[in-house]
Amino acid sequence: MGKVKILLKKSTNIAASALLLVSTLLPTLALKGQSVVSAATATTSLTPGGTVDTGNHTWGLSDFQTASNYTPVGKNTSGSGWTSSSTYNFGTYQTNTGSWLPFNGAVDMTHSITISGATFANAGGINPATHLGDANGILLTNLASSQLSGGATGGNLGVGNLGSGTYFIGNNYSHTPYYTLLDLSQGYQTASVVAQGNGSGAKILSASSDYTPNNNSTNAFSMSWTNPVLNSDGTVTGTISYTSRNAGTDYTTSTSITVQKSMSIGFMAATGGNYAQMSVTINGTTAGKGVQPVNVNYLNTATGSQLAPKGTAWQNSTISANVGDKIGVVAPSGSGNAADNYDYLAPVAPAGYSFTSVSQPVTVQNFPSGTTNPNQINVSYTPQSQTAGFTYSYDPTAQRTPTAPPLFSASGVTDQTLVAASPNLQMNLAGQVPAGYYISKITSALGGTTVGSTTAGTLSSFFALNPTFDAIASNNQYQITLSALNQTGTVSFAYDTNVPVGAPILPASLALSGLTGSDLNFVMPTLPAGYTVSNVLAPNNVNYSSVAAALAANNYFIAGINNFKVTISAMAQSGTVSYSWASNVPGQNGVVGELQATLPSATSLSGVTGSVINFTPTIPTGYGIDTVTAPDGKIYTDTTTSGMTALQAAQAANSTFVNGANNFTISLRALMQKVELNVVADQASGPNPPTNPDSQTITTALTGAPVSITDIASAQNWLNNWMTNNATGWAIKNYVDPEGQSYTDSTKSLAEAVSGAGGVVLAGNNTYTANLTYNGSISFVSVPSTIDFGSHSIVSSEEDYTGALDQSVVVSDTRATSLLTPWTVSVAQTSPIQEVTQNGTDGSGNPVYVPVTGGISFMNYLSYDGTVLTDNPETIYSTTTAATGTTTVIDAGTSSLFKLSVPVDFQKSNTNFEGSLTWTLTSAP
Template sequence: MFPLTLVKAETNNIIVNPGDKIDTGNHDFSPTELKETTNWGILGTSSPWWDANGYTLMLNNQGKDKVGYGVFKYALDFSKPVKLTASFGVNINNAYTYAAGDSLGFILTDVNANEITKGQSGGGLGILGIPNAIFAGRDFYYNFGIPTYDSSVGQVTEGPLLGRVNGSSQITIRQTSADGLSLLKPDTLSAVSAQYGIFNKGSGSTKSTGIDYVQLEWIPTDGGMVTSSGKVSGYLKLTYGSGVDANGDVNGSTTSVLYGNPTDSSLQLSQMLSIGVAGATGGNYSDLSFNAQSSYLTGSKATQDVKVNYINAVTGKKILTKEQAVIHANVGDTVSLHSPSASPDSNRDFYEYLAPDLTSEGFTFKGISTGNSIDTSNNNSTSDLTVLNNDEIITTPEGLETPTNNTFNIYYTPTLQSAKFISWYSQGTPGTSEALTDISGTVFAQPSNTPTTPGKAAALPKALSIEGYLEDAVPEPALEIPKGYKIAKVIGPDKKVYSSIELARLANLLLYMNDNEFNVVLEANTHRASFSYQYGKGTPGVDDNTGLPSTTPTTPGPMAPELPQISAAEDQQGTTGSPIASPIINPIDIPGYSVTSILKPGNTLVPVATGIHPESDWMSWDYSQETITGEDSQFVYIITPDVQTSIVGFVYSPGTPGVDEGGIPSDNPVIPGKAAPLPAAQKISGVTNGLLTIEKPNIPAGYTIDYVIGPDGTSYSVEGTLLTMINMKGQVTTETVAAGTTALEAANNHHPYFIIAPNIIANNFAVYLKALPRTSMIYFDVSKVDAPDEVPQPKNITLSQGVTGSIISKNDIDTAVSALQAMITDENGYEKWEISQVLGPNKDELDLNVIEGNNNAIIGQLPTLINKTPYLLGESSDYKNDDGDKVVNNYIFKLSYSGKLLLTVPDTLSFGDHFVNGGNPVYTGQLSDDVIVTDERAILTPWTLTVEELSPIQEINPITLLPLVKGVGVTFTDCLSFGENEETAKTLTSSNSIEIFKQDFGTSNPITVLPRSHPSIQFYLKVPDEKQKVGKNYSGKLEWTIELVK
């Protein structure tokens, strides 16, 4: 709004130190300052222009409904008299004076000069819309009613034709409401009629140009006293005339109006007001102007205090030791503030100042900002401020009371300072001794191995050194206060006592080059130690989470016995670290359970019971080293179940063959026989009330469980699905069990846990076994290959019946022998059959080498075979040996038919003696006898005869007749053949047999397969030249095989 003009500054780099009060001076106006064109700004339709009378500010030449302003750069101090004199011009281009427009004159407002916005044209006098604004000048037009409330004074009548119209010659002083939305109703003194002073244009017509010489005066009352709200009392006087003298007073024909009462203080205006001139048009218009060259000003400049704040750039708050400085300056002047090291330009029309250097006090310059907003990120080294009028004083969020605009904030970065936090215990804390007494009278104590107050104290937190910024609160220390202690008080660097670290650090901001030491005093909390019993984890019948007996235990078992109670009278209360006295606790009386350890506070388990701490000694365990912990705690006596053992023993029931009176296998048994070894006894370990699980025993074959005697003396026996139980009093009870349940399983089901009970001596089981019935049979295995169809299968013979281990009696053996001899008779059809093999139990077999073919002799040796295993075995009767023969408790007679297929072969095949002839001769072999097959079988079936070279003809030792060592001598490999002639003969090898003869139908007559003399098929030997040697002997082997044709 205002033009920039460079003039020399009024100051010389003055440093604005904290607390300074600096006055820029130059507070009174010179009479000609209104004439300075640089002191005016324009707004709206205003535009400066020159005419013959000198510089004139044209306020309005834009036609209808326009407003133009000239705004003076400076504000005036209305606590002192003010006089404004100037001339206003009107160029009316209409036949009627009311056609000049709406208004023309001075305006006053407490709004800053550079913040004035346009008011309304027309009846608004150019100020409607500006709060608390005052217009003093001509009102060209009568605008009646709301919101202008115009006075009819000066309303003009323009001749007989037009009569009375709304044109007006009124001069007036009007004011807007506090909100600026209406004009206040005028009083009787504020408006009069005044004609134009000079008419120098046109002749014989009302069309004219008018010039008014106008003076506006403010006369303070009450001695110019300023109220607490910044108001002063007085009145305004507006005078119109036809000229002006050298002192700025209008003269000639004058007319005046007043605003306010000279006799009272009813009119109050703001002390500091901006001034200006305004010209407004409505439906009518003309050229409206203000002539600055004819102006005159008497008064003092409005001033404001510019506040300078010294801000900690970290905290955003004022530096504690730096008070606000004040620069008293004129409204409208520009004040500039620079960094401490700057060299400002002295040619600027600014008041130049320097920020102080606070480096020696721990602060480094950072930047400068203006206004009431704190911006700690600001890094500007220079900041300019134009002083505003009536600047509101506010309190910032940081607690600064400062103007909204007229404020400099100088930011300084504080240096880092160190604070130390040292921890102590208060006097009398268990386990401590006094160390020193503070200036505040506080006695500091610390842990000691020889404390003056008995007990144990936790180690104090380590001393902490924490950095923070100067004049800021030191950051919250991460002080690790031991469990069971709390802060009793804190001694700050100011030696005052605080109840917390928070209060101490907020009250003791970090100071420059100070020890900044905080002494934190801890005291022990009060806690209780109690004593109780609890079952150890894994105890059957107990909830591991609570250590208490439970019907839904973690480890299966009957609910554990109720825990004994330790009297609450044994509980002890004290402060953390104070000694615990040994309680009086009696040994527990729970059969099958013992105290094995103590669970101390902190989940520390004293080792399990030893010779030093047997169960009873736990009750008098030495507590001399124990203290109250940092919380309510318990010493828990851990009860665990004792180790229990169950023996599952095995014996045979009375009457079992092969055992003594105690049911143990014996060589001198009560009943003859042989008993199988008993199963090994099971030794099962567990704990009281723990699961007792018996493994399935390996019962010897041929035996079963007869009955079981359980831990309480009850016998258990099972028949099918019926369980019978007989207790020690002879009382019988029964119940149904699942099929296949054994007496041992039933007994275990009734005693599934290791228990301690009056009728239970030990958790043992006695298992009685009995021998199962067994039968020994004689079976016949008849060969089906060569058996005649008409021969029947012999019936099996029962040898003996009894139980496992019982003896096969002589009478049973004799009876069996007689039955066998009766069967092998001609009348039974077995005269051509022979006993080929006799098998017995345990893979025994009768040796038939001497008596082969003599059935009666073989049957007579049966007792010999039985005596190898003279008792009944326990394995099931369907057991078979590796050949699939049933042999357990059974004897097998294998029968084969007596007919045979016989083969007769010659002893030698000779190729004779020959001379060495040097060629490759072939010689024919000569058999020493015929090859004959005789078939004596009852059923004649086809057969074949084959021959193969078992070993080739080779040179032998003439004395031993054995072949020479391999690689020495001659061998006729692939030289022997057999056929009708030597050309078609097939070569014999060890891997190639040749069929000599095949009989396709049965015959009982002997067959000469190969005659000794003149055979049609012969053996041939080819003798290569290189294999012929003088005086050497040779030998080889043939194998003849007769096979049945399937």
């Protein structure tokens, strides 16, 4: 047995050469032996999914002895061919040849098979008797004869590489001799073998004992397939046996193998380095014909796919036919083809289709189980043109709907899916939907309904059902229901640019929601007091002056934008600033005096709510703000807020316009003012002008209050005294009141000027001016400071005493000649001589005397030149014609004319007496 293993290597190489030619030499392997069978006119109609059987499934000897039932293949062969009706010469009489005689039919492995005949081998070479080679026998394979050359999978093409479904059953002429290389007397060994190809896993399944064949002899053989059992997976298990008779002895090998139901069969011979002329003679055959299914497929020409009328697929029909039979299908109303073994009528076209064509008849081929069946016939039907219509309508509950989209059509063919016919159909249907609406339902003419919450959802659900064009035109109509989408919007609020900073917080935005076309309305929230709607930008992008107007023009929801932008403006506000007098203003409400101003006119205030109130009140000169009554109803004074005036406090607390009253009432009070007297000497009018004195305050009083006579007189006295003491030779030229009015009459009195200006404290300037000019002067150069009547002893009689003057009475007249007027000197006892007592001393240490209550008084006892002096001035000297110069009226060095009469009872010891005289110099004007 060890020597027959060489078979696989040798026969593989040889078979590779032979089989390599099969694909080009055997494009079609027709069973010529069956061409005598004429196909009757086709009368049997195929049924989708149905099965028919051709019958006639047994092979006879004549089939295997008919040369036309084989298609020989050879490489490096010479003279191959049929030498008789039963004997075939392989033409292998040289090295490296391969010759295969495949039978065009197949055998049914579910039935027993027997093949008998004889093999012939005639060796060549140096010693023909010892160079017999290499293999001669039967080839059994699951490959179709046209596939044998393509069955190789490795570098060594041949039996082994044809796959595990290929078997060699026959003589293995081994090329490994028993002899040594120097001993050429020994022959090669042979065995009957069953070998299985499988690439590198190829192996000999069984072998007989070795024997030495006779050269140039014929060996009878028999091959049998017995006890076949059909397995559940469709394979068949049985016993394969091969017997070769040599020199009267049978060499048999047998083994169990599992094969597919239909197998190809044939004869082969091959040589390697050794060679032999080989042939085979076929004497007997019993076998079932190999049967393979022919699939008749029903195709839709529009899709190229399986025909599926009304969605029900037409399954292929199956024709069980013998391998090698020519099977055809003709039109439903056609007749058979004489060249075919069997013809069948195609099914009548279903509704909505037309029969189109059928593919060429097929010659049935064997093929390995598990591979694609090559026996296919396609019957094609053309679907008829169809049109689907989509009608749009609105849900009855939708409001204010626009015009419905027009009918939308899509073209296709029967049973074609709508999407396949119109890939953009879903997009196009969605594109027809008006803004603000969606496809909520699609209803077919057959009553099917698809719903969804969105257009995309509804369409997706609809097309997920793969709707197709129906053969009945009316069934291709669809009703699309459009429903309103929910729309949203907002009502937002914003102040316009003129609203002052610090305005109240605006209302929160309002959310709007409703179906397209449904009523749109909202309630305007209450705005802060003093603010109002000035503009509304509505969804239609138009500005309105009110919410009502905006809603009237935008009263339902639309697709897209449903937003309202409400602009809030501050309302116009107004107020007044009015004035009143305080209760203590002179000249008002019965208060003595005279108003120095009229109340300012009321002024108007204007602005918007929240804007700053800014005004400057009109305050008459001489008056000020007493109180301010503000819009908040409070009365503000200068003490209301520390550090602020009444006005500042009121404005700070009422700084912006409010919605309502914005009125301020300012109460005016009279200001306390100084009334002053200025003395101004004309410096160029005379020698040694006096220095102007500081202003003299006449009075301090409220504006409009009367200037009292007392205050005027006091001021006048001050002026007179000052002039006497500081402005000798100077005279009042005129008085000028605060308003610039000049007073030059003879009186030249301050009272006249004050009276001329109104006699009251003026609102503004209250300065009176006394203008002085140099006129010269007439005045005392000296007058006595004392008249001393001496100290005398008490006597019992009335005494007269003469007074001694310490100074003379001298008058100086320096007036201009044009101003000279007569003048007089008078004297008056302004304080009578009376009893006094010492009461301390003055700052210089001189004693101070005060009258003694109830003491002695010399009133009416003092005389001058015989005339008793009283408190009325007594003229003691006068001129008729004045002259410039100095006049001594009384010379102190002469006897005095002053005489004091002292009665007895007035004489009192240790008693002091004192009195006062007033000297008056008077010059007529």
